[in-house]
Amino acid sequence: MADVVKLYGLEGSPFVCRVKIALNLKGIEYEFVVEDLSNKSADLIKYNYVYKKVPVLVHNGNPVSESLVIVEYADDAWKGVPILPQDAYGKAQARFWAKFVDDKCIPTVFKAIGSHGQEQAVAEAHEQLQFLENELKDNKFFGGDNINLVDISATFIAFWLGAAEEALGIKVLTKDKFPKLIKWSDNYVNCQVVKDSLPPREILVAFFKKRFGGN
Known part of the structure; x- marks a missing residue:
């Protein structure tokens, strides 16, 4: 069945x-x-x-x-493409960084959005995002050549943040400061399996404008 x-x-x-x-x-x-x-x-x-x-x-x-x-x-x-590494240490590291995204990155990024890019709030977000920038090293994804738990956990940063920046006329994730995260975001959202899962960008832009009062 x-x-x-x-x-x-x-x-x-x-x-x-x-x-x-x-x-x-x-x-x-x-x-x-x-x-x-x-x-x-x-x-x-x-x-x-x-x-x-x-x-x-x-x-x-x-x-x-x-x-x-x-x-x-x-x-x-379910079998198929693995989402977590197969070794115990790799699993522990993926879980650590996924939790870090939830506990540190998303709250500070959301605060920066809600403040309309206020300098101190953006600085707090940058402090946390720098850890992710460093963790990427020279990999395409946090899982290396393949998407893993950390990439999935950071979907908000890859897609929702850009929609908020457009809606409010601000910039949190800048190419000069976070070149690896910018490249990762592009790679990630353009993967077909991710692209097929994302809501229309215009819906998110409208949401952020309504919630925070955009330009």
Whole structure:
């Protein structure tokens, strides 16, 4: 019997997008169930009764919540392209940097966006992004020649940040300061499996203009 896979989410969420990329990498067919977070479905509340938020993956009736947990679950549940390294140390490093993206990079980048590029906020974001710039070394992706957990975790930086910069007329990720991250972003968003998972850029630009008042 074929697996029954449903993904509950929002079209414009970078966290939901992480899961879409992982499922597409694995070649998994799934049903995408669009949620209205102002009127959450009974299924969402049932499947994620702790946080009551998206994304939620339901695989043969079993729910899994939290985007990076879901990505790791997909890597364990299905064969195909590996998302995590195969050795224990490599796995630990990928998990460390993915958590760093969530705990340090995304919050400071979002603060820089919300401040409309205020100098101190941008400096704080730059401090964290520099760690990622250094970690890339001379690799195409954080996974070397292939996309891995860290690349997927940094989807917000690769795609959402550019849309915010366009919407607000600011620049956080500059080519002179972060040439490796800029090149990585281009490589990443132009991978077909990633491109097929991303929402239309104009939707994100409109979102950031509405939320933060763009030019």
